[in-house]
Amino acid sequence: MSSLSNSLTKTLSTRHGRVVVIAAASTAAAGILLIGIPAIRLATLHARLDKAITSFWSMGPYAKQAAAGRSGKQALLPPEVAAAAAGGHNGSDDHDDDEYRIFYEVATKTVAKAQLQGEVEQGEGLSSSSYEELLTRYLRHTMVEFQRFPQAWVLWLVTAAAAGGKEGRRRTFDKRYLASLPFEAGDVVNGVYKVLGREGSVVVFGMAQGAVEGRMVVSIGDERERLDARTGAWVAVAQVEGGGDKDEQDRAVVKNELFMWVKRSEGVVMPMERSVPRWLHEVANWWLMDEGTRWLASTEGK
Numbered sequence: 458m459s460s461l462s463n464s465l466t467k468t469l470s471t472r473h474g475r476v477v478v479i480a481a482a483s484t485a486a487a488g489i490l491l492i493g494i495p496a497i498r499l500a501t502l503h504a505r506l507d508k509a510i511t512s513f514w515s516m517g518p519y520a521k522q523a524a525a526g527r528s529g530k531q532a533l534l535p536p537e538v539a540a541a542a543a544g545g546h547n548g549s550d551d552h553d554d555d556e557y558r559i560f561y562e563v564a565t566k567t568v569a570k571a572q573l574q575g576e577v578e579q580g581e582g583l584s585s586s587s588y589e590e591l592l593t594r595y596l597r598h599t600m601v602e603f604q605r606f607p608q609a610w611v612l613w614l615v616t617a618a619a620a621g622g623k624e625g626r627r628r629t630f631d632k633r634y635l636a637s638l639p640f641e642a643g644d645v646v647n648g649v650y651k652v653l654g655r656e657g658s659v660v661v662f663g664m665a666q667g668a669v670e671g672r673m674v675v676s677i678g679d680e681r682e683r684l685d686a687r688t689g690a691w692v693a694v695a696q697v698e699g700g701g702d703k704d705e706q707d708r709a710v711v712k713n714e715l716f717m718w719v720k721r722s723e724g725v726v727m728p729m730e731r732s733v734p735r736w737l738h739e740v741a742n743w744w745l746m747d748e749g750t751r752w753l754a755s756t757e758g759k
Contacts, residue, residue: 499737499740502744503743506739506740506743506747509747510565510746510747511564511566511683511686512563512565512684512686512739513562513684513686514561514729514735515560515562515689516558516559516561519561520561521543523561523716524538524561524718525542527539533653533654533661533663533672534716535670538557538718541555541557542559555721556721556722557719557721558719558730559716559717560717560729560730561716561717562714562715562729563684563689563712563714564742564743564746565683565712566747566750568708568710568711568753568754569754570707570709572753572754574587588677588678588709591753592640592659592675592676593639595677595750596646596660596675597635597638598749598752598753599749600635600638600646600647600650602748603741603745604630608738609647612648613647613648615648615649616629626645629646629648640655642655646662649664650662651663651664658676658677659674659675661674662675667725668719668723669717669718669725670719672715674714674715674716675711676711677709677710679708679709679710680694681693681694682694694708711746715742
């Protein structure tokens with residue numbers, strides 16, 4: 458009996474061990490799948506959007522050049538930041554003695570004007586007032602769609618905590634609020650994005666996170682120049698006259714510029730300096746631009 462008991466104990470122990478190992482392996486596999494599948498989907502989405510959106514980013518002289526002189530209505534960077542960028546180094550890298558670290562990104566998405574025009578405008582071209590109306594509709598739609606992303610959930614939680622139970626800032630996430638927003642100076646969107654200025658079809662948002670500040674400039678208009686994603690250079694689009702191919706002059710462009718800066722003395726790393734947050738930002742930003750222009754071109758967006 459004792460030998461039989463010992464044998465059963467060993468067998469059960471062995472089986473129990475196998476069950477534990479199998480359970481642990483299954484749990485690990487499930488965890489990998491839960492993390493891996495969304496990651497694969499995001500990677501696939503990022504790759505697709507990379508072909509649909511033209512973009513370029515820089516922490517070097519390109520960023521400083523973009524920031525220099527951008528203290529006017531269409532950027533509203535603080536004069537000291539623009540001045541520091543203009544007087545900074547022209548080398549290829551960020552320098553330890555520069556007062557500010559500056560990040561700059563620009564992304565563009567073109568769309569045929571004919572797809573944006575209503576029945577009345579067909580054949581007449583898009584006027585400045587038409588572009589202004591298109592931008593308002595585009596921003597209302599994309600600011601609601603942005604709430605699909607985890608970044609928006611974080612902003613809601615941060616805003617809710619900072620509000621201390623008050624409804625003011627949390628109301629700026631409400632779809633009905635966004636659906637009627639004119640996006641004029643003083644308007645607040647999704648808790649943290651404040652409209653600092655608007656000039657027709659160009660809207661400037663300001664945001665801040667501790668020592669890090671930023672500006673987001675969103676615009677829509679005629680495609681007069683095209684971004685080279687390899688170098689960041691802007692190439693003038695040939696204006697075709699007469700009966701030739703008019704495709705290049707019959708396109709509009711949605712442009713999204715992001716400036717972010719921090720004083721070097723603060724010792725703070727900006728989110729866009731980290732590869733993962735920047736990659737996630739690209740996914741959200743590119744998807745919103747792609748989906749937003751498609752929506753504008755659709756019947757629903759008109």
